[in-house]
Amino acid sequence: MELEARLDDIRRFAEENNVDVSAQLAEIEARAAELRRDLYANLPPKDILQLARNPKRPSTLDYIQLLCEEWVELHGDRLFGDDLALVGGLARLGDHPVVIMGHQKGRDTKDNIQRNFGMPQPEGYRKALRLMDHANHFQLPIIALIDTPGAHAGVDAEQRGQGEAIARNLQHMFSYEVPILCAVIGEGGSGGALAIGVGNRMLMFEYAVYSVISPDSCSVILWRDKKHIEQAANALKITARDLKQLGIVDEIIPEPPGGAHRDPQRAAANLKEALLRHLDELLTLDGPTRRTQRYEKFRAMARFQEI
Amino acid sequence: MDLIEWFKDRRKNGRLTKEQRQREIADGLWTKCVSCAALHYTKDFQLNWCVCPACGHHERVGAPERIPQLVDPDSWVSTDDHLLANDPLGFNDIKSYPERLAQAREKTGLSDAIVTGLATLEGRPIALGVMDFRFMGGSMGSVVGERITRLVERATAERRAAILVCASGGARMQEGVLSLVQMARTSAALQNHRSQRQLFVSVLTNPTTGGVTASFAMLGDIILAEPKATIGFAGRRVIEQTLRQKLPEGFQTSEFLLKHGFVDRIVERAQLRPTLARILRLHGVGQVQAYRPAPQASIAQDQQ
Numbered sequence: 001m002e003l004e005a006r007l008d009d010i011r012r013f014a015e016e017n018n019v020d021v022s023a024q025l026a027e028i029e030a031r032a033a034e035l036r037r038d039l040y041a042n043l044p045p046k047d048i049l050q051l052a053r054n055p056k057r058p059s060t061l062d063y064i065q066l067l068c069e070e071w072v073e074l075h076g077d078r079l080f081g082d083d084l085a086l087v088g089g090l091a092r093l094g095d096h097p098v099v100i101m102g103h104q105k106g107r108d109t110k111d112n113i114q115r116n117f118g119m120p121q122p123e124g125y126r127k128a129l130r131l132m133d134h135a136n137h138f139q140l141p142i143i144a145l146i147d148t149p150g151a152h153a154g155v156d157a158e159q160r161g162q163g164e165a166i167a168r169n170l171q172h173m174f175s176y177e178v179p180i181l182c183a184v185i186g187e188g189g190s191g192g193a194l195a196i197g198v199g200n201r202m203l204m205f206e207y208a209v210y211s212v213i214s215p216d217s218c219s220v221i222l223w224r225d226k227k228h229i230e231q232a233a234n235a236l237k238i239t240a241r242d243l244k245q246l247g248i249v250d251e252i253i254p255e256p257p258g259g260a261h262r263d264p265q266r267a268a269a270n271l272k273e274a275l276l277r278h279l280d281e282l283l284t285l286d287g288p289t290r291r292t293q294r295y296e297k298f299r300a301m302a303r304f305q306e307i
Numbered sequence: 308m309d310l311i312e313w314f315k316d317r318r319k320n321g322r323l324t325k326e327q328r329q330r331e332i333a334d335g336l337w338t339k340c341v342s343c344a345a346l347h348y349t350k351d352f353q354l355n356w357c358v359c360p361a362c363g364h365h366e367r368v369g370a371p372e373r374i375p376q377l378v379d380p381d382s383w384v385s386t387d388d389h390l391l392a393n394d395p396l397g398f399n400d401i402k403s404y405p406e407r408l409a410q411a412r413e414k415t416g417l418s419d420a421i422v423t424g425l426a427t428l429e430g431r432p433i434a435l436g437v438m439d440f441r442f443m444g445g446s447m448g449s450v451v452g453e454r455i456t457r458l459v460e461r462a463t464a465e466r467r468a469a470i471l472v473c474a475s476g477g478a479r480m481q482e483g484v485l486s487l488v489q490m491a492r493t494s495a496a497l498q499n500h501r502s503q504r505q506l507f508v509s510v511l512t513n514p515t516t517g518g519v520t521a522s523f524a525m526l527g528d529i530i531l532a533e534p535k536a537t538i539g540f541a542g543r544r545v546i547e548q549t550l551r552q553k554l555p556e557g558f559q560t561s562e563f564l565l566k567h568g569f570v571d572r573i574v575e576r577a578q579l580r581p582t583l584a585r586i587l588r589l590h591g592v593g594q595v596q597a598y599r600p601a602p603q604a605s606i607a608q609d610q611q
């Protein structure tokens with residue numbers, strides 16, 4: 001980052017004094033890019049957590065704009081309301097009409113209040129369920145983009161059955177015959193993420209996180225203070241690399257150096273390539289095979305010993 | 308001195324001093340109700356299903372006490388007790404995960420937070436899982452998830468009703484996302500069970516929260532709850548912090564869920580077995596014929 005400031009200084013200096021420094025500049029720029037690559041290739045979990053939570057990081061609607069040729073947003077759960085923290089609708093991805101949905105964080109303070117910082121109420125999950133039922137009914141593949149600190153915690157959410165809403169989605173996602181592709185694009189916060197995270201494939205951006213509990217809460221519960229977030233982030237194994245090793249994540253989607261927000265087009269292009277590749281594979285299978293494959297995939301996700 | 312003699316003896320000697328009583332509570336001879344502070348002779352308290360005869364408070368019961376309350380005598384065969392937790396993340400906080408597991412095993416005599424098995428209930432075939440809150444807060448990791456998945460798969464194959472008695476603080480964070488996905492795995496098995504028109508009843512006891520609420524607890528075809536159990540998704544403290552205000556009285560209780568339409572019935576512990584029996588009976592569990600519609604051809608033949 002310091003290097004970049006220096007680069008700007010040199011550029012300005014060169015312009016003001018009409019000197020040609022392009023050769024030196026190119027060299028420094030190449031060096032900076034290399035440093036950045038090294039730095040970001042070995043980021044510790046706490047820094048990845050910061051990147052995943054970066055307010056400038058693209059969220060679901062940004063990706064839908066960059067990924068899809070056509071897009072018709074659909075609203076409401078047909079029961080209670082429309083939750084802006086979880087968006088979805090019809091779109092065209094490459095040649096394929098799909099139902100695409102995901103958690104939506106706000107782009108600024110006002111937007112974040114409307115979208116509850118990407119934390120859905122039960123009606124958000126019921127909207128997702130309704131859209132997935134629609135997709136399965138009309139044989140449209142489902143694409144779910146995950147980016148939430150977690151499901152909303154509140155009196156209203158409990159009254160309307162947050163637990164039931166999440167549970168129902170988990171159950172129904174195992175019944176669908178259409179392909180389901182999930183991708184963690186930012187924060188994968190616990191049950192609120194899993195509620196749209198039951199797929200035939202699980203993709204994850206290089207600097208996204210996926211965790212059973214936020215490292216912040218984990219620190220408070222296990223260490224009884226807020227000073228151990230870094231240890232908790234390490235212990236919980238929340239990075240794409242760790243989760244690929246544990247068999248939770250199928251493929252890591254590379255991000256531009258510095259994170260997806262530095263070059264959203266490139267991040268989206270990487271995601272699109274992977275989505276289309278997996279979708280093509282899944283479309284060669286018949287519906288019952290896809291359903292069974294999803295079951296078997298999750299059936300294998302446990303670590304224990306038999307004595 | 309046998310118990311009856313001892314009991315007579317202490318009656319003769321009149322009331323106990325406070326110190327004597329404290330000691331006898333500590334020895335486990337007497338049980339003090341945590342709700343109304345009434346003292347009950349432990350044997351009587353246990354015969355009353357661990358429910359306070361004075362105020363009706365339902366004390367937590369472990370899996371070993373719960374199972375005989377529900378199944379037919381001598382019908383219980385436990386399953387998958389040979390599955391033991393690993394430490395897939397090498398998790399360490401103040402204590403290591405293996406240390407916590409060893410302590411929980413020592414304390415409870417159980418191998419993990421759920422006991423599963425096959426049994427009959429008033430002669431009807433069931434697959435029963437009972438969670439035990441004493442084992443690391445009834446948290447769900449790979450072993451709990453695997454035991455439930457295998458139990459439900461077996462129930463589906465053998466046409467047994469599945470019954471899960473829930474008591475859990477949620478996911479076992481020491482297993483990271485591996486614990487989170489147990490919510491999905493158990494739901495998957497229940498989806499298959501359901502698609503075969505097999506019955507699943509969930510019984511919510513104190514407390515049922517977090518990842519268990521957001522998976523199998525809420526997926527019962529029929530959901531029963533014990534009185535005044537804490538049931539919810541988010542923890543009270545988390546909600547209080549978000550709202551910065553005190554929560555309404557009775558929030559996240561069985562009664563609250565009944566009012567909002569998320570449980571079918573609140574059932575006192577003494578009525579749990581007869582209620583389950585009635586539900587199994589009305590679904591024809593164990594009676595294959597009950598579901599078969601009369602073939603049209605044979606009706607026509609009868610009429611000829």
Ligand SMILES: [Zn+2]
Binds near residue numbers: 340341359362
């Ligand atoms: Zn009492």
